[in-house]
Amino acid sequence: MAKDKKKQPRPKAETPKGFRDYFGADVTERKAMLDRIAEIYHRHGFDPLETSAVETVEALGKFLPDVDRPNAGVFAWQEEAVPGGGSGDWLALRYDLTAPLARVAAQFRNDLPTPYRRYAMGPVWRNEKPGPGRFRQFYQCDADTVGSASVAADAEICAMLTDALEAVGIARGDYIVRINNRKVLDGVLEAVFGSIENVAHAIIEGNPTIAEQKQAVLRTIDKFDKVGRVGVCELLGKGRKDSSGAFIEGVGLTDDQIELVIAFLTAKGENNEQTMKNLAETVATSPSGMQGIIELDEIAAMLKAMGIGEDRAVIDPSVVRGLGYYTGPVFEAELTFEILDDKGRKRQFGSVAGGGRYDGLVERFTDQKVPATGISIGVDRLLAALRAKGLAGADGVGPVVVTVMDRDRMADYQAMAADLRAAGIRAEVYLGNPKNFGNQLKYADKRGAPVAIIQGGDEAERGVVQVKDLVLGAKLASEASHEEWKAQPAQTEVPRADLVDEVRRILG
Amino acid sequence: MAKDKKKQPRPKAETPKGFRDYFGADVTERKAMLDRIAEIYHRHGFDPLETSAVETVEALGKFLPDVDRPNAGVFAWQEEAVPGGGSGDWLALRYDLTAPLARVAAQFRNDLPTPYRRYAMGPVWRNEKPGPGRFRQFYQCDADTVGSASVAADAEICAMLTDALEAVGIARGDYIVRINNRKVLDGVLEAVFGSIENVAHAIIEGNPTIAEQKQAVLRTIDKFDKVGRVGVCELLGKGRKDSSGAFIEGVGLTDDQIELVIAFLTAKGENNEQTMKNLAETVATSPSGMQGIIELDEIAAMLKAMGIGEDRAVIDPSVVRGLGYYTGPVFEAELTFEILDDKGRKRQFGSVAGGGRYDGLVERFTDQKVPATGISIGVDRLLAALRAKGLAGADGVGPVVVTVMDRDRMADYQAMAADLRAAGIRAEVYLGNPKNFGNQLKYADKRGAPVAIIQGGDEAERGVVQVKDLVLGAKLASEASHEEWKAQPAQTEVPRADLVDEVRRILG
CATH class of the missing domain: 3.40.50.800 (Anticodon-binding domain)
Structure with a gap:
């Protein structure tokens, strides 16, 4: 009886775990920033695209591109199969703005201009473990060119990115767009694994296959930022004790091989010309690598023609993040001014945007190769940077x-x-x-x-x-x-x- | 064997059924319109709020307010219960912007100003059968004042709505905001059912209960737009044959009772003063009804003081849509110019916004009554109206x-x-x-x-x-x-x- 009389418990007034609300200036400051970026994208001939938040799981694909987030998942559910209504399909919230672009490029390929330049701004959702500062809904701001194989498209994206950063208020000298090319890395891998001797060596050492070893080298290169030159040398060679004291197995390369990889990672010279020379020495034996260098050279020339100096965008082979995902040029925008971290130590603000050339996304749908290149700005990080510099600029005046x-x-x-x-x-x-x-x-x-x-x-x-x-x-x-x-x-x-x-x- | 060799089928490049993408001018025209509305809301002291798209089903509640859509549902899924991660909660996409506002008003009640004026613009999702022009993701644009019981808040919302319509380009004379009050309707119901004789009559006629009969009257009044005066009379009385020839059972009111309801619905006079007199005659016997009339009178006076003439916002008892949901004043904005419908016939463009005073939404969470009032603009309909008038105004010039x-x-x-x-x-x-x-x-x-x-x-x-x-x-x-x-x-x-x-x- 007592149980029956018990009142229905009140619902909890809470955002779901990992989600948040944006109030007042949170909204207007972000909007002001995105409006300025949109203006730059528009001026470069990019058109806005707003896809639906919901996609079929089939169209979305199940895998996130970002190798940093192996546990990343999507929010998905199955529709009820109802005659004339729900299809029984699995639906999901988009996890980025690139997968929907690929779907749109395939679905509307007869109506869209070729190439198709588009920008997109909006929330994406990831079903992953929330943490401090890590939310399950966040904004992305992307610009991509679909259908052009020319590195002119890559150069344009990099130039546009520098303009966008300055448009939101980041001063020249406070940012740098760094450009690398996955093909040069391929060239390094060719140089490392290409010869019969090296393949034989790998087999004798009991390493499973060259392909797997290549993957291991890629993963290790991705850690360059974190473990530095010495760390990468150890991980490519015999292995390394990490900070917890645990031993991490090495890839088992020879010293010569390791030196090639390090030469690539540290090829940046005083200027683009010198960097290109250093790179050429590293991958001289590889046709793929030389092709990559030619592309970088073309991009450098076009940036120069567009009036973008090396103080704004520069060739830098140490850009490694996401190299596994991209197929050609890759870019990263870093803010170079210092802020104080949680512990009061000075550190560089770091990356606020990244991108590059990718293939295969549209091909999934059409079986035809469609080259594409693009950039994604980390909206929350860039906004945090503007706030740190006092540039977020909402008037904040009440009524x-x-x-x-x-x-x-x-x-x-x-x-x-x-x-x-x-x-x-x-x-x-x-x-x-x-x-x-x-x-x-x-x-x-x-x-x-x-x-x-x-x-x-x-x-x-x-x-x-x-x-x-x-x-x-x-x-x-x-x-x-x-x-x-x-x-x-x-x-x-x-x-x-x-x-x-x-x-x-x-x-x- | 043949089966094994069969290629994995390519994914279909399709938006899920009932969803759509917005290209170029679709995006910029809507954005330009919403920017102008936001500017008006801002100037009235309203702050933006952007809640997460995802809510717990518990916080959202399961029921849509809009009685026009009895089959409406939400897109919902259950989180995996993982230690330190997913909670096992049921999550859902928001179906409107009011339910999240109620959650926010309860969750942040100690931090928000009282009253809290906020506006919100963004997509909402409804899991219902898609149809022509009916999508499962669409935009809403709301402004609400939470925590003020004063009808000054209602008057302000109506005035702001007229400003917003003019700001997007709708000319004075091409729109009208019509204002009614649920309390006057309550007064009519009191007048209809209040006397012992009438209650007895209802019981003798075999009608189940007065409460159910009241509901039936409300539902019938909601059909005034569709079936007109004669239709409502028949439905309130002995019943009616619909266009398909089927007979719809009537509510079984007496002629005197029916006359009261009709007098209410048609009380609009040449001006607010005359309307108020007509209403007073209808509900003279009901304290609730007189309270409603006093409120309408106050709203009319405040609109006049704010310089809003009766050509822009007017008291009109025939506004009935959603009356069951609201607890006080209700508003509806109509565009009064004519467009051609699908069949080439002229017709008034019709409603583009609606709202009113509601209680109980915040109370669900806190057990405390929190009065609130607000308006929701139908973004797609208003944009369609601007396009029909050639006012959507994207420059449309290519690069x-x-x-x-x-x-x-x-x-x-x-x-x-x-x-x-x-x-x-x-x-x-x-x-x-x-x-x-x-x-x-x-x-x-x-x-x-x-x-x-x-x-x-x-x-x-x-x-x-x-x-x-x-x-x-x-x-x-x-x-x-x-x-x-x-x-x-x-x-x-x-x-x-x-x-x-x-x-x-x-x-x-």
């Missing part, structure tokens, strides 16, 4: 608050707010319980209101209003002497007809 | 296309596009296969390019470029005589240094 002294004259207060708005000034009437005037001023404070308007019955009779400068008031309260306070009152009485002018004067 | 005559001089072409962009002109280099020049011009046409730039080896040697006015060219091709053609050539040769000036001249 003028018209207080309510006499609830029977609500219409008068509404008219004041309407007059202010008609003059383009953000304004609102206090709509809470007007009984306690202190609460109204507390509300105005919480709203970041620059000005409060006050009109009691006495003022109404005399046809005047009190205009209270809350910014000045706060300043006077904390700093001013009594004389200053009297000389520069934070509250003035003006005729009702002068309300708008007076507020405009205070807002400056 | 200047720099053609490629000599693929070894890609860098030169990129430099031309870069120069144009630096002057703020949208420009791109042709990145397809440049072999066939005709294809390049076809591409420029598909892109809606106003100008094409051409520079072959000969022109490069002489330091000039050809600038082709594609708009004029198309016009001349269809209209011009041979003389005109020669007198006003659509293609001019200019020094490379004058490229930007010449393009700017053509673009005007």
